[in-house]
Every structure is written in structure tokens, then in C-alpha cells.
Amino acid sequence: MNEISFTGNVSKIHETRHKGNGETIFSFDLxxxxxxxxxxxxxxxxxxxxQxxxxxxxxxxxxxxxxxxxMAVTVTGLLLDDSFTPNGAQYAxxxxxxEATDVAISLxxxxxxxxxxxxxxxEEGREHNRQQLTTAA
Structure with missing residues (x-):
């Protein structure tokens, strides 16, 4: 996996959003x-x-x-292209x-x-599967 880490200070916090399926999305700038x-x-x-x-x-x-x-934090995750072309523009x-996979606070x-x-x-699903495998064995 090609993960990258950035260390810096939280400079802006955006509003928490929720997808239609209830999934939470939280964004901030570093x-x-x-x-x-x-x-x-x-x-x-x-x-x-x-960032x-x-x-x-x-x-x-x-x-x-x-x-x-x-807050000083280190964020590890995947760097993704978020480019776009505005309506009527010739260039993107x-x-x-x-996209963070982990966020750690600096001490x-x-x-x-x-x-x-x-x-x-x-995690609960993995634990349930392990229990079923040991029961079946």
C-alpha cells in the first residue's frame, strides 16, 4: 500500500457530514x-x-x-487526485x-x-468469524 504521512497543525475544521447510508465524513485542513x-x-x-x-x-x-x-497531528493515508474542471473552463x-487511514496527536x-x-x-465481524472457526474445529 502506498501510504504517505504529513505532520502539521490543524488549521481549519470543516462541518461533519453524513452520507445517505449514515456514514460519517469529517474534513479538516492541515x-x-x-x-x-x-x-x-x-x-x-x-x-x-x-493539505x-x-x-x-x-x-x-x-x-x-x-x-x-x-493541534499538532500526524496524518497517514492515501494522497488522492481531487482535480476538477469548472463548467465552461478549458483547463482543470x-x-x-x-484520505486518512490514521490520525495521531503529537505529544x-x-x-x-x-x-x-x-x-x-x-472488528466485531472478524471476532465472530474466529469464534465460529474455533467452534467448528
Whole structure:
């Protein structure tokens, strides 16, 4: 799997949405600083990238309840093409989004209290299948 990780600060939180089937979608923007110190000019050159991030299902619920603007996080996921061509335009607007598979809070300058949530339907299904296999054996 080709996963990528971005580390930065939450810069904007979008509204939580729900699909017709009840699936939760939570989006936020991550400010990723790629700056550097320019020795010749003796100053910091800032190159901040604002990366759109989207989360789904249980991860979306947990992230929506946890994240606040300014929090330092590391997001791992798939970088997907989200380009589009506006009506009447000849050229596409190029953009991408990070579909998160995991979001981790940085403890460099913060503390956290971890609360385990219930098992997902997928985890419960795997556990049920394991029980049935051991019963049948």
C-alpha cells in the first residue's frame, strides 16, 4: 500500500457530514510547514502547505470529537487526485486531498487522555468469524 504521512497543525475544521447510508465524513485542513533557513539572506523562508484531509466512518467520529484548531497531528493515508474542471473552463483545477487511514496527536507540547471506543463492525465481524472457526474445529 502506498501510504504517505504529513505532520502539521490543524488549521481549519470543516462541518461533519453524513452520507445517505449514515456514514460519517469529517474534513479538516492541515498546515504543513516546509520552510527553511536561508543563510544568504539570514531569514526563515516559509513554505506552508495547507493539505485538505478527509476521514470516514469510525475514524471520522473519533477525529471530530478530538481535534481542535492548532493541534499538532500526524496524518497517514492515501494522497488522492481531487482535480476538477469548472463548467465552461478549458483547463482543470489541480488539487489533491489526503484520505486518512490514521490520525495521531503529537505529544511534543501537549498531554492526552486516551479513551478506547467500542469495536467497529469490522472488528466485531472478524471476532465472530474466529469464534465460529474455533467452534467448528
Amino acid at each position: 498546515a504543513v510547514e516546509n520552510g527553511y533557513w536561508d543563510k544568504t539572506r539570514e531569514k526563515w523562508i516559509s513554505r506552508t502547505r495547507f 485538505p484531509v478527509v476521514t470516514f466512518r469510525e475514524l471520522a467520529v473519533n477525529v471530530a470529537q478530538t481535534l481542535k484548531v492548532g 483545477v489541480r488539487r489533491d486531498k489526503l 511534543r507540547r501537549a498531554t492526552a487522555v486516551v479513551t478506547k471506543t467500542g469495536k467497529s463492525r469490522e
